[in-house]
Amino acid sequence: MNIDSHLGGNGERGDTRPILIVPYMWIGDFVRNHTVVRVLKERWPNRPVDLLTTTLCAPLVDYMPGVRAGIVWDLPRSRLAPRRQFGLAKLLRERNYGTALVLPRTWKAAIAPTLAGIPERVGWVGEFRFGLINRWRWGESKLPRFIDENAALAQPDGAPLPPEWPVPQLRVPPEEIARWRQANGLSAGAAVALAPGSVGVSKRWTWYPEAARLLVERGLEVWVVGGPAEKGLAQEIVTAGGPGVRDLTGNDLRNGVLAMAAAGVAISNDSGLMHIAAALGTPTMGIFGPTSPYLWAPLNGLAATVVQNKSVLSCQPCQSTVCKMNDHRCMRDIAAEEVVAIAQRVLGEAAARATT
Numbered sequence: 001m002n003i004d005s006h007l008g009g010n011g012e013r014g015d016t017r018p019i020l021i022v023p024y025m026w027i028g029d030f031v032r033n034h035t036v037v038r039v040l041k042e043r044w045p046n047r048p049v050d051l052l053t054t055t056l057c058a059p060l061v062d063y064m065p066g067v068r069a070g071i072v073w074d075l076p077r078s079r080l081a082p083r084r085q086f087g088l089a090k091l092l093r094e095r096n097y098g099t100a101l102v103l104p105r106t107w108k109a110a111i112a113p114t115l116a117g118i119p120e121r122v123g124w125v126g127e128f129r130f131g132l133i134n135r136w137r138w139g140e141s142k143l144p145r146f147i148d149e150n151a152a153l154a155q156p157d158g159a160p161l162p163p164e165w166p167v168p169q170l171r172v173p174p175e176e177i178a179r180w181r182q183a184n185g186l187s188a189g190a191a192v193a194l195a196p197g198s199v200g201v202s203k204r205w206t207w208y209p210e211a212a213r214l215l216v217e218r219g220l221e222v223w224v225v226g227g228p229a230e231k232g233l234a235q236e237i238v239t240a241g242g243p244g245v246r247d248l249t250g251n252d253l254r255n256g257v258l259a260m261a262a263a264g265v266a267i268s269n270d271s272g273l274m275h276i277a278a279a280l281g282t283p284t285m286g287i288f289g290p291t292s293p294y295l296w297a298p299l300n301g302l303a304a305t306v307v308q309n310k311s312v313l314s315c316q317p318c319q320s321t322v323c324k325m326n327d328h329r330c331m332r333d334i335a336a337e338e339v340v341a342i343a344q345r346v347l348g349e350a351a352a353r354a355t356t
Contacts, residue, residue: 289331
């Protein structure tokens with residue numbers, strides 16, 4: 001993909017002014033932002049790219065090639081918070097950005113870049129943002145996927161979508177992984193990382209505890225990875241799997257990144273940790289029920305896409321966060337034995353590649 005046009009009237013290829021990306025702040029979406037970074041860096045190798053980030057997502061920036069800095073600033077989701085907006089605008093103004101890509105369609109996302117006087121503010125038409133966005137884009141509804149909507153903003157206006165977008169990348173130094181293993185008292189063997197959480201209970205696979213027990217019986221080390229909201233699930237899994245299962249859930253997303261980087265295979269619901277594992281290059285199994293793999297699977301590709309195939313469910317995919325019919329069969333009908341067998345195959349394939 002060779003892109004050398006400009007966003008508006010000032011974006012010459014020789015421009016060196018930094019670019020700010022105002023992204024969606026869900027973890028999986030934040031990982032997808034790296035595709036936008038890569039498109040921009042291909043267009044303008046000499047323009048630094050920064051990401052606005054929340055405290056939660058900030059550790060991801062450290063592992064994203066091509067990102068100069070993360071601008072850590074937490075804004076409340078449910079209210080305007082004018083003082084916070086003005087404080088962010090002051091910080092942005094000091095950095096002399098030439099362009100801001102405002103990926104969310106909300107008017108609130110465009111306030112600080114406007115107050116900061118960033119001359120080019122690119123975004124989709126939405127929420128009466130006239131005066132806030134000054135490089136309008138039209139036709140978002142015609143784009144098939146969320147990643148297309150975001151990455152298209154990094155292209156010249158009207159440019160056709162490429163056959164493939166550059167995939168997100170997260171790179172963790174091996175020595176950092178080794179220190180993390182040692183600090184947590186973990187062996188150097190290939191472990192299976194389980195990510196049982198998700199935004200929305202309908203996306204959570206039912207049989208993680210049973211799968212952990214079967215994996216341990218086969219001599220595999222199992223790690224449960226997630227945030228504080230997954231502590232209860234982690235305890236259920238540890239109870240079922242016994243001493244061979246470690247609860248690695250916690251408050252720091254960096255811990256989750258390192259766990260996924262160190263794992264031999266990751267088994268995940270459709271969640272942010274699935275995107276993290278795939279972007280790291282860890283063989284990743286994504287379990288899908290109410291959501292579509294075409295729309296929401298990582299661009300990096302999955303080692304295995306797991307969906308139930310016992311029956312045809314008229315409600316699947318429903319895209320709903322809560323199951324309202326068919327007793328969650330889109331997830332309940334995926335057996336633990338099936339997932340464990342796939343995990344063993346994926347581990348075997350990874351071991352074979354490592355020896356060739």
